[in-house]
Amino acid sequence: MDFIVAGFVKAIELLISGDNSTWTAVWATLKVSTCSMLLSVGAGLPCGFLIGYFDFKGKKHLRTILDTLLALPTVFIGLAVYAFISYQGPLGELGLLFTLTGIAIGQTILAFPIVTAITASIIENIDQDLKLTLVSLGAGKRNIIATCLWEVRFGILTAAVTAYGRVLTEVGISMMVGGNIKYSTRTITTAIALETNKGQFADGIALGVVLITIAFIVNLSLSFLRRQ
Amino acid sequence: MAINSIIFNLKKIRHFYGDKKVLEIDDLEIEKGSITGLIGPNGSGKSTLLKLLAFAEQPTFGKIFYKGQKGLPFSHLVRSKVTLLTQKPYLLKRTVFDNIVYGLKIRKDTAELEKKVKKALENVGLDYALFSQRKWHELSGGEAQRVAMAARLILKPEVLLLDEPTASVDTESAKLIRKASLKAREKWGTTLVVASHDLQWLYSITDKQLSLFEGHIFSAGMENIITGPFENMDSNNSESKGVKKVIKKLSDGQIIILTAPHNKENKAVIRKSNILLNLEKSKDNNFTNQLSGHISSLLLEKKQSNIIATIIVNDFSFVLTLSADQISSLSLYPGKDVVIEFDHNDVEWV
Numbered sequence: 067m068d069f070i071v072a073g074f075v076k077a078i079e080l081l082i083s084g085d086n087s088t089w090t091a092v093w094a095t096l097k098v099s100t101c102s103m104l105l106s107v108g109a110g111l112p113c114g115f116l117i118g119y120f121d122f123k124g125k126k127h128l129r130t131i132l133d134t135l136l137a138l139p140t141v142f143i144g145l146a147v148y149a150f151i152s153y154q155g156p157l158g159e160l161g162l163l164f165t166l167t168g169i170a171i172g173q174t175i176l177a178f179p180i181v182t183a184i185t186a187s188i189i190e191n192i193d194q195d196l197k198l199t200l201v202s203l204g205a206g207k208r209n210i211i212a213t214c215l216w217e218v219r220f221g222i223l224t225a226a227v228t229a230y231g232r233v234l235t236e237v238g239i240s241m242m243v244g245g246n247i248k249y250s251t252r253t254i255t256t257a258i259a260l261e262t263n264k265g266q267f268a269d270g271i272a273l274g275v276v277l278i279t280i281a282f283i284v285n286l287s288l289s290f291l292r293r294q
Numbered sequence: 295m296a297i298n299s300i301i302f303n304l305k306k307i308r309h310f311y312g313d314k315k316v317l318e319i320d321d322l323e324i325e326k327g328s329i330t331g332l333i334g335p336n337g338s339g340k341s342t343l344l345k346l347l348a349f350a351e352q353p354t355f356g357k358i359f360y361k362g363q364k365g366l367p368f369s370h371l372v373r374s375k376v377t378l379l380t381q382k383p384y385l386l387k388r389t390v391f392d393n394i395v396y397g398l399k400i401r402k403d404t405a406e407l408e409k410k411v412k413k414a415l416e417n418v419g420l421d422y423a424l425f426s427q428r429k430w431h432e433l434s435g436g437e438a439q440r441v442a443m444a445a446r447l448i449l450k451p452e453v454l455l456l457d458e459p460t461a462s463v464d465t466e467s468a469k470l471i472r473k474a475s476l477k478a479r480e481k482w483g484t485t486l487v488v489a490s491h492d493l494q495w496l497y498s499i500t501d502k503q504l505s506l507f508e509g510h511i512f513s514a515g516m517e518n519i520i521t522g523p524f525e526n527m528d529s530n531n532s533e534s535k536g537v538k539k540v541i542k543k544l545s546d547g548q549i550i551i552l553t554a555p556h557n558k559e560n561k562a563v564i565r566k567s568n569i570l571l572n573l574e575k576s577k578d579n580n581f582t583n584q585l586s587g588h589i590s591s592l593l594l595e596k597k598q599s600n601i602i603a604t605i606i607v608n609d610f611s612f613v614l615t616l617s618a619d620q621i622s623s624l625s626l627y628p629g630k631d632v633v634i635e636f637d638h639n640d641v642e643w644v
Contacts, residue, residue: 193384195380195382195383195384196384197350198345198348198350198378198380198384199380199383199384199386199442201348201349201350201367201368201378202348202350202377202378202379202446203374203377203396203397203400203445203446203449204373204374204375204377204397204400204401204449205396205397205400206368206373206400207368209400213386213396216387217386217387
């Protein structure tokens with residue numbers, strides 16, 4: 067029990083003293099998670115809208131595949147991305163292995179089905195009277211799409227935050243694709259895994275506290291936006 | 295009727311939801327500036343017809359002409375000119391002001407928005423200072439409906455379609471919505487098409503009533519529908535005289551006799567013009583059907599100065615048109631026992 071308490075004390079010290087390795091991991095995490103969240107929202111939002119708004123043949127099957135992808139293991143994504151961007155892989159020449167860009171690609175693949183599936187569900191559940199109301203008020207097709215998205219903006223924010231939470235806390239992709247290189251591709255989660263393996267619980271707890279704080283701030287911001 | 299006085303012309307409309315046919319209209323014209331009432335039970339096709347007239351949906355088969363031209367959803371011919379107010383309209387998740395100006399902003403008509411919103415809110419009895427900055431969730435059901443009405447009136451529409459606009463609002467809101475819709479017609483010559491279960495209101499304001507039943511339209515207003523099952527009448531019965539007939543037994547022992555349908559139709563329509571009313575049954579007339587019942591309501595059809603009488607015969611309700619003189623000479627009033635008479639041949643099967 068003592069080592070846990072000591073860990074918390076050490077955590078505060080590390081954060082206040084501006085420990086370089088801790089803060090590098092924090093910035094790497096923020097950078098890569100934000101980037102992959104934005105990419106997944108950029109791609110997942112229109113895809114989710116199309117799936118949710120239109121009825122087409124095979125929609126049910128597509129939804130099933132999408133829902134299955136929600137449970138995609140991060141190590142599998144890590145493996146697949148590794149295979150593609152390793153020096154022997156088809157994208158090896160791009161030199162993405164063991165870079166933050168490589169991790170961002172993997173995390174985007176992880177977050178994309180989350181954003182798409184949640185957006186599709188939100189759009190599917192839009193009040194049927196909304197479209198009728200918009201047509202009644204003279205809206206064109208583009209107005210309808212824009213207004214529908216604006217009407218479900220809180221739902222879309224939730225999708226983005228859920229995706230952010232997922233990529234922020236994953237370890238498989240970051241470890242396999244990033245390689246956990248100190249001062250470079252080490253993220254909070256890979257650092258926690260490493261420090262715990264080394265028996266450095268204080269460092270691990272410090273990083274854990276940071277991770278929870280980031281997640282808390284993101285959710286708090288969402289609640290604030292909702293209230294607005 | 296001059297062609298340019300027709301605002302809607304529906305030709306051979308067949309509309310389906312999946313495999314189910316929900317509307318079947320061969321020919322329907324609605325005159326510009328008129329008030330048309332839609333009457334019918336739930337599921338009869340009133341809302342579907344209004345959605346088609348609003349060009350929110352395209353009919354599966356057939357064409358709708360708007361002012362002589364084929365109207366299509368999103369076409370400039372109809373956008374912002376035809377507007378629909380439903381029973382539970384959707385208010386956008388923004389302020390009352392933004393809800394009301396939405397349609398104007400769409401058509402880039404952004405001059406004097408505040409003045410226009412003030413006027414629109416005034417038309418539906420809402421105070422600008424109190425309501426314009428309220429959010430959508432800060433309104434009662436009646437207020438929300440009035441805001442939705444204001445959002446449509448601000449467009450000065452050529453056609454205002456109302457689908458049960460007062461069904462779920464308070465009395466005061468209902469009164470103001472009715473008043474505002476009539477004012478639109480008076481001020482801008484707006485054509486009104488109103489679906490409502492409030493027959494008293496409908497008959498008092500409409501120029502014409504259209505009755506709908508299971509997607510079929512009856513242009514002479516409310517008609518009498520007798521639903522199956524029917525039993526075949528004994529062919530040896532002396533009264534059948536070789537003509538195939540069917541009967542409907544009522545639970546009080548009365549029997550309705552009708553000429554049998556040619557195909558498998560199972561809904562009989564008796565036009566109200568074919569029904570006569572008497573105070574007692576008589577033996578010296580040729581009507582096959584003489585049914586005892588009582589008057590349940592008398593509604594004034596204002597434009598025609600006729601009175602629509604509803605007669606309850608056991609489980610069925612029959613309507614027929616009476617003149618004021620008939621009401622007076624027969625001393626008719628709701629609750630009075632009467633007899634309705636019609637011939638078995640005066641039946642249409644749908």
